Amino acid sequence: MIAAMFTSYPRTLTVVAALLALLTLAYGGAMDAVYPSLLGVFEWLETTWFGVIGKTWGAAFAFVEAVHLLGLALLGGCVLAGDGRLLGVVLTDVPVQTVVERTHRVFVFGLSISLATGIFMACGVATKIYYLPVYWFKMLALSAGMLFHFQIRRPLLSHDIQSLNPVVVKMVAVASMLVWFMVAATGRWIGFSG
Numbered sequence: 509m510i511a512a513m514f515t516s517y518p519r520t521l522t523v524v525a526a527l528l529a530l531l532t533l534a535y536g537g538a539m540d541a542v543y544p545s546l547l548g549v550f551e552w553l554e555t556t557w558f559g560v561i562g563k564t565w566g567a568a569f570a571f572v573e574a575v576h577l578l579g580l581a582l583l584g585g586c587v588l589a590g591d592g593r594l595l596g597v598v599l600t601d602v603p604v605q606t607v608v609e610r611t612h613r614v615f616v617f618g619l620s621i622s623l624a625t626g627i628f629m630a631c632g633v634a635t636k637i638y639y640l641p642v643y644w645f646k647m648l649a650l651s652a653g654m655l656f657h658f659q660i661r662r663p664l665l666s667h668d669i670q671s672l673n674p675v676v677v678k679m680v681a682v683a684s685m686l687v688w689f690m691v692a693a694t695g696r697w698i699g700f701s702g
Contacts, residue, residue, distance in 0.1 A: 523659045527652055546638065553634035562632020569632055576625035580692070582618030586611040587688045594669075594681035608665050615657070637698065646694035653687045 553559050562569045590611035592598035599607050630637060637643040661684055669677060 519659050519663055523655045526655055530648055530651060547635075550634040550638040553631045556631055558628045558631035559634060562628060569629065572625050572628050576622060576629060579618045579621030579625060580695075582614055583622055584618075584688065584692065586615035586618060587685060590615070591681035591685045594665075594677050604669050608669065612662065619654070640698060642694055642697045646691065646698060649687065649690040649694050653691050656684065656687050 554563065562572070589598060590608055593600070593602070593604055593607040593611075661680055664672070664680060665677075
């Protein structure tokens with residue numbers, strides 16, 4: 509039984525192992541040893557071009573933040589449309605495979621925009637976010653979201669979705685929505701912190 513599970517679900521088990529490793533790093537005491545050494549990296553980030561521009565030109569930071577929000581809107585819309593279709597709630601007149609494929613392409617674009625602009629914004633306030641615990645929760649949630657999307661959801665749904673167990677498809681959709689909601693919630697929480 510255990511051996512069959514390892515051969516049947518290698519990607520899922522890899523993602524679960526990676527998430528457990530991240531949680532162990534974050535809460536098992538290992539982060540306490542790594543955390544102080546990261547302060548130098550965050551201080552350096554503020555001295556980069558991105559950091560200097562983000563700190564000194566408020567208009568540039570505001571523009572990049574607006575683009576970041578647009579990227580997040582694309583990402584969130586794709587999650588809601590794609591997973592909503594998997595749940596049979598939205599776009600029911602369009603084939604499920606079509607919705608999943610098209611939302612994935614836009615999702616990758618939105619994620620790319622969000623990551624690029626997020627790095628720029630983080631450089632401008634690097635030492636501030638270093639001391640915010642919610643920032644580290646956000647990075648953990650973002651890592652979990654990307655691992656889940658590209659290692660579990662995407663490979664599973666790239667095959668014929670109609671041949672999959674409907675309960676599994678719905679569980680994947682709910683898990684995807686929950687993990688990306690956590691990313692959005694922790695990101696918004698950063699705005700209210702510090």
